[in-house]
Amino acid sequence: MIRRLIKVEGIVQGVGFRPFVFNLAVSLNLAGHVFNHSRGVDIEVEGPREEIDTFWLRLTAEAPPLSHITKVEQEEIPPCGRSGFSIQKSEDSGGKTALVAPDSDVCVDCLRELFDPQDRRYRYPFINCTNCGPRFTIIQDVPYDRPNTTMSRFPMCAQCRKEYENPANRRFHAQPVACHDCGPRLAFHNDRFQPAGSSDPLGAAVDLIRQGKVVAVKGLGGYHLAVDALNDAAVARLRERKKRDEKPFAVMFSSMTALRSFATISKREQTLLESRAHPITLVEKKYGRLLQGAAPGNRFIGAMLPYTPLHHMLMSEGPFGAVVMTSANMSDDPIIYKDGEVFEKLGGVADGYLVHDREIFARADDSIERPMAHGSVILRRSRGYTPIPIQLDRDYPSVLAVGGELKNTFCLVKGSRAFISQHIGDLKRESVYGSFRSAIESFMRLVDVPQVATVAHDMHPDYMSSQYALEQTMAPAMAIQHHHAHMASLMAETHQDGEAIGIVFDGTGYGEDGGIWGGEFLTGGADGYSRAGYVSPVPLPGGDKAIKEPWRIALAVLIRLYGEDIPTMPLPWLQELDPDTIHNIRQMIVGGLNTPLSYGVGRVFDAASALAGIRPKISFEGQAAMDLEMAIEKPVDEGYPVGMTDAEGMLTLDLYPSLKALVEDVTTGEPTPLIAARFHQAVVAGAASMAGALRGKTGLERVFLSGGVFQNRYLSDRLGDTLREMGFTVFRHGRVPPNDGGISLGQAIIAARRVLAEKEG
Ligand code: ZN
Ligand code: ZN
Ligand code: FE
Secondary structure, three states: OEEEEEEEEEEOOOOOHHHHHHHHHHHOOOEEEEEEEOOEEEEEEEEOHHHHHHHHHHHHHOOOOOOEEEEEEEEEEOOOOOOOEEEOOOOOOOOOOOOOOOOEOOOHHHHHHHOOOOOOOOOOOOOOEOOEEOOHHHEOOOOOOHHHEOOOOOOOOHHHHHHHHOOOOOOOOOOOOOOOOOOOOEEEEEOOOOEEOOOOHHHHHHHHHHOOOOEEEEOOOOEEEEEEOOOHHHHHHHHHHHOOOOOOOOEEEOOHHHHHOOEOOOHHHHHHHOOOOOOEEEEEEOOOOOOOOOOOOOOEEEEEOOOOHHHHHHHHHOOOOEEEEEEOOOOOOOOOOOHHHHHHHHEOOEOEEEEEOOOOOOOOOEOEEEEEOOEEEEEEOOEOOOOOOEEEEEEEEEEEEOOOOOOEOOEEEEEEEEEEOOOOEOOOOHHHHHHHHHHHHHHHHHOOOOOOOEEEEEOOOOOHHHHHHHHOOOOOEEEEOHHHHHHHHHHHHOOOOOOEEEEEEEEEEEOOOOOEEEEEEEEEEOOEEEEEEEEOOEEOOOOHHHHHOHHHHHHHHHHHHHOOOOOOOOOHHHHOOOHHHHHHHHHHHHHOOOOOEEOOHHHHHHHHHHHOOOOOOOOOOOHHHHHHHHHOOOOOOOOOOOEEEEEOOEEEEEOHHHHHHHHHHHHOOOOHHHHHHHHHHHHHHHHHHHHHHHHHHHOOOEEEEEOHHHHOHHHHHHHHHHHHHOOOEEEEOOOOOOOHHHHHHHHHHHHHHHHHHHHHO
16 A cells, blocks of 8 residues: 655646546545645545556546646655545645636537537536636636636536536536526627517527627627628628728638538648637638628638537527627727627627626637648637647746737746737737736736746837836836747747747848848847848838838839839739829938838738739738738749848848749739749748758758748748758747747747846856
8 A cells, every 4th residue: 555646737727637536546446635726736646556556647648638737746655544535625825836728619518418408508508517618718816716717606506516516527626617597697788788688688699690780799708799601791781880891700600511611621620620729710712702701802711610608509599501700899909808898899880799697807819720731820829728838948937028019919937838828919009008918917817927037028119018018117128129039939839949040021020220120031049149131121112101002112112123114014003103103202212201121021022912913002911911822823833033142141032033023924914823823932932042041151950930921821831841852940830820929929938048047147
């Protein structure tokens, strides 16, 4: 007889870990106990050595689906001779490092009960168990126990309590457990937010959607606006009311079968769509014209499957094949998640509200993923993933990194883990900035980081996140260069260190010299970098205006290539320009008036998109480049020509020759898909030769591809392949966004290493 103390860390609370341990111990006839505490779960088991060894092996091998063990240790302690195994009450002491689980889709067992007329939770929209349901969005503090969640106001009925207390039950210690009798309830409110349809709230919402109306539906991490995706007039009305011209809407399909009639779904895409996080997944439509209202002019559609019990009920009740489910907000405001705000902000947008009284504590947008050749890439990491940490190579001092400006996230380092926040959004908006500040506060409490050694921020002095870092009084601020942060983020995600080549392509980032960078070839790593090369810059006549009107950049490129005597091209926007505009923009460029130079590759793509006649103006960020990629029908082997120069140790990739060749192709009427592919291929070949030249100079063999431009599948796939053929080891993002949603992680690791280096001095 021996007794062993086993300490488990990771996501082990609120995921059925203790019942699992209980059942395992009982099945092996072991005595002892298990309990949750703020650092994780402690287990003591007593019995014959052989059984305890079996227990130890099966503990990690058979852990419940939502658990995520990051550390497990065991030590022998004196036996105490008591029999029986018990689950003890949570202990609330010490550092609160117990990890909170992300929200999960409804599990198959709960789904079966939901539609079983014999079950006591038949059609109960908040059904859940230890293997599924809300977590991160309802947890106010750790340890994860009912009083620390927004379920604290619902006392369990006798039957629920029996299940909750029975270790053999699937709902044993499932904190959000509830039923028709004791739990949250649905309600329907009309367009003036007055209670209506009280006997059948779901039916009232379904009726409105059927009539082509807009219904606000309270979900897991916030409200959605729902309209019938197959009703073009309804979708158009939603666009008009939401003031959103062309940006695609996500669509929820009732089932995989329903989705398959709109899109061809690979095995891998299916796995992703059905995963616990149920992300919005960008899949290719069967025909471009399908779902035109939801994703105008787009070959892809952001698809998702129902993930809450309420979604399943709504979709089957309709029955709806496809429903637009877009975040409830106006344009780029944060997703609305508080009942008190929904009418104030959506009055006039929604024709009805399907609400309930389980409060959402932390907002979380739907996550977005894009399948690529090397695997799926998270473009927006939020619901279903937050707050799963990124494991670091060692323990670090606590650090807060506040991220960028667009697609903002922040990141907290604690010990050997980096916790990236949920998607916050565009900080330029006042409402988003407010939400950013309060999210930092609650995240610091949840991860239990009362103090940090430094607050890392972007070098851009005007970013709201930088201003926050400079104004806060918790700790000294530390500025980190934008593209260095992108590269370090990918190195942290892929657990790589040392020196390497970084190809960081994005739209805009503040350079060390105050310039606009974004076509960067870096050498170095988390501890330092140098700018070894860049893409030739393009002028932005009118500054920020040129970002919304790519035709300005295109015109500047034409003037650079041809002077004022620009060629006649079959492009409506160009034909509409009068000679004065051309002359004025030339004067601006020559005189350097409000015409900054941008080194961002994104801007070169904008120019190419306008020159190819695809997108002279945009209505949302990244649209011109995205549509250029969408125009490609198949890859080409031969791209447009590029130039490369090496001056005083700095390499330049010159894309003007390819823009010139593109103009010639447009002039002679080559097909747009071919033009788009040739331009992409030019960037691939150019970036690959730059990497080759850098390897020649430095001997570095690893290449890291980061930055928002690598959301582009053609570039990511093809450049990755080309570099590998050249013998490089290539790293791309997967679990952390390549766009600015990922830079908080990079800032955090750079800052944490600097603080550590100073300490160890
Ligand atoms: Zn379940
Ligand atoms: Zn109940
Ligand atoms: Fe960036």
